[in-house]
Amino acid sequence: MSDPNGSPSPPATSSVFTTGTRIRVHESPAGAMTESTPDQPVSVASASAGVSDGEDADRAYESVITTRDLSVFYGSYQAVREVDMNFGKNRITAMIGPSGCGKSTVLRCFNRMNDLIAGARVEGTITYHGQDVYAPDVDTIEVRRRVGMVFQKPxxxxxxxxxxxxxxxxxxxxxxxxxxxVVEEALTRAALWDEVKDKLKESALALSGGQQQRLCIARCIAVQPDVILMDEPCASLDPIATSKIEDLMRELADDYTIIIVTHNMQQAARVSDRTAFFTADVDDDGVRHGRLVEMDWTKKIFTNPSDPRTEGYISGRFG
Amino acid sequence: MSAPPSTLVDKHAVAAGAEGFLRQQRARNGEKAVFVVLLLAALVSVATTVGIVISLFVPAFQFFDEVPITDFLFGANWSPTFANPQFGVWPLIVGTLLITVIASTVALPLGLGSAVYLSEYAKDRERRALKPALEVLAGIPTVIYGFFALTLVTPLLRWIIPGDGEVPQIYNALSAGLVMGIMIIPTIASLSEDAMSAVPSGLRQGAFALGSNRRQVSTRVVVPAALSGITAAFVLGISRAIGETMIVVMAAGLQPNTSWNPLEIHQTMTAFIAATAAGDIATGTVVYKTIFAVGALLFVMTFVMNMISIRLVRKYREVYE
Incomplete structure (x- = not known):
């Protein structure tokens, strides 16, 4: 895996809409925020993250979101301990693992949705284009606009x-x-325009579950985010709707950095470039804590994982 | 797991072998008794409603045999107990509407505001302390509110508003309306808060995730989604205001008035009914029947308001699920 040569291109926000002149685009994050240090992405990830297969190694790997020693607490309970990850620009990264391993919790840190939960607290750092997401002067609204989210239930x-x-x-x-x-463009990008163009004034709740979820993606795209977080976006959808969302994700990856939490390992294998495997450890007091086991190119995770726990999970021996 | 008790096994074995073992083995009388008791409980309220309507409208129709309905609805003089009685109900309608409008002006914004605060802004602990406090306010007897209006609010108004000693009068619509507004705040706040709390948290999260601030989440997502419940709360609050008697008798006075000046004395429909029914009048006289005519009008007004609000809710509500 090679790094960009120290001059990372501005994030995709300004080029999201090819006809971007229609919208008064916010100033480019590259200008407003500190640029990411080129050597950060590689060194931060767990030991195996630097390994890659040949095909992907050629593509420049610019990290959009990086976590270091990330721990999340609910009150005094440490739900996730010491996670180091990085998420590459215009990549789809899947977070997989058994229930209660903290993957959704980690996801919700990236756009500070955990702020809405009383008692939730974050330790360690999360940087977005090099800027600390949890710095005291950060505007959560600005974070959430740049880092969009699609939820489990439409x-x-x-x-x-x-x-x-x-x-x-x-x-x-x-x-x-x-x-x-703006509406037409967002709906078109979410592959929903043709189905709804004649009933834009009708209630969104009359749509099917899969259409509703694509509408939620369109709604997210309309604010021109840079990153899209997806928290089990297909968990409540049938296989056909799921496959449409997956196709859509592949298309969107041209312009957006996508992080998806999924319980469906086939889905992770089908759509993602990189995969992070989480598990839940039980400590000496019998308390469960989520932690990252390994993060690597999806192909490697599914064919030749470094950690036996990953292999056990993927081959269905637990979880 | 230990083995199940053998008695159970035996019983089933015997039952399964017997002829017609699926037939009901014993009468379940308790079930029937519960059904009958609950049905009776439901019927009591229906029967009461029917009884009220009949006892209200029969004398009211007799009244309209003696006084033309046009005189009643469009006459501007209300003096049924005088030697030359006049039966124009308009002054009572003015009093009722004036006080209801004042009460609503106080209660709708404050009630909705407290509901939004409780549901969207307050921390759990604040909500747990504030909501019961609000509901205590709803439990105060209205005669206390009336006393509060007459002895505290009215003097305060007379001190604040300069009127050369003439207005505000000792009895005035403003004082009664303001206090009545305070009285119905808890009804509106509590019911609206229930409606807003019932809005799925997924909608709030979705709105926050799009970069909304708390005010936008409240006003653009939660309130529209809870609109039918909020409207129901408003209607119930306003209905209570229209039907409220004690405060207006004590604070607004008993003199019919066609002026829309809230600083003057006004009599409402309810105040007329209360004062006349408590007074010395013979049953069967026209004056006696006016009570029922006014009561019927009150009933029709509230009923029509409920109908309109149901229409509005159907038209504008945003249904989730």
Whole structure:
């Protein structure tokens, strides 16, 4: 795995919409934030993260989100301990592992959704393009706009399809020349436009589960994020809807950095470039803590994992 | 796991072998008794409603045999007990509407505001302390509120508002309306809060994840999603205001008034009913029947308001699930 040569290109935000002039795009994060140090991504990950297969090694690997010694507490309970990871630009990274291993908890740190839970606390650092996400002067709203999220259960607002997509640009106070164009573009990118273009004013709740989830992706895209977090996005969908979402994820990876939590190992194998395997350790007091076992190229995790626990999980011996 | 007790095994073995073992073995009378008791409980309220409607509307129709309904609805003079009685109900409607509007102006924003605070802003501990406190407010007898209006709020108003000693009058609609507004805040706040708390947290999370602040989550997602419950809370609050008697008798006075000036004395429909029913009038007289006519009008007004609000809710609510 090679690194960019010290001049990382600006994140994808400004080039998300090819016709980006329609929206007053926020200033590029590269200008507003500290640039990531080139040597960080490699050194931070667990020992095996540097290993790669030949095909991917050629592609530049720029880290968008990096965690170091990340621990998450709920009150005094340490749900996740000391996770070191990095997430490459325009990659799909899957986080897999048994229930209760803390993968969703970690995911929710990246856009500070854990702030909404009373008693949740984070130790260690998470950097986004080199900037500390949990620094005291960070605006959570700005973080959440750049790091979008799609939830396990489709959660469209009880509004029209149009208003769902327009919600983000509206609450962010953007002056857009044509909201219609923004809505159409976001829905098109989410592969939903053809199905809903004649009923934009109808309630989003009349859509099927898979359509609702794609609407939630469109809603997320409409605020022009850089990273999209997906927390088991297909858990409540049937196989056909799931395959549509997976196809969509592959397309979106051209422009976005995607991090997906999934219980479905086949899904991780199908869609992701890199895979992080989490497990739950029981400490001497009998308390379970989630921790990262290894993170590597998906192909390697599924064919030749470094850790026997990963192999055990993937081959179905536990979890 | 230990083996199940052998008595159970034996019983089933015997039952399975016997003829017609699926037939009901013993009468379950308790079940029937519970059914009958619950049915009776439900019927009591239905029967009461029917009884009220009949006892209200029969004398009311007799009243309209003697006084034309147009005189009643459109007359501007209300003096049924005078030597030359006038039966124009308009002054009572003015009093009722005026006080209800004042009460709503106080209670709707404050009630909704407290509900939004409790549901969206308050920490768990604050909510656990505040909501019961709010509900205690709902349990205070209205006569206490009336006393509060007459002895505290009215003097305060007379001190604040300069009116050359003429207004605000000792009895005035403003004082009664303000205190009535305070009285219905808990109803509106508590029911609205219930409706907002029932909005799935997934919607809030989705809104936060799109970069909304707390105010936007509250006003653009939670309140619209809870709108039908909030409207129901408003309607219930306003219905209580229209039907409230004690505060208006004590603080707004008993003199019919067609002026819309809230600083003057006003009589509401409920205040008329209470004062007249408590007074010295003979059953069967026209004055006696006016009580029922006014009561029927009150009933129709509340009923129509409920109908309209149900329509509005159906039209505007955002259904989740």
């Amino acid at each position: 959660n469209p607002f009880p509004k029209s399809i149009y208003d769902n997509v327009a919600y983000g640009p509206r609450v962010n106070g953007w002056k857009v020349q044509s909201m219609d164009d």
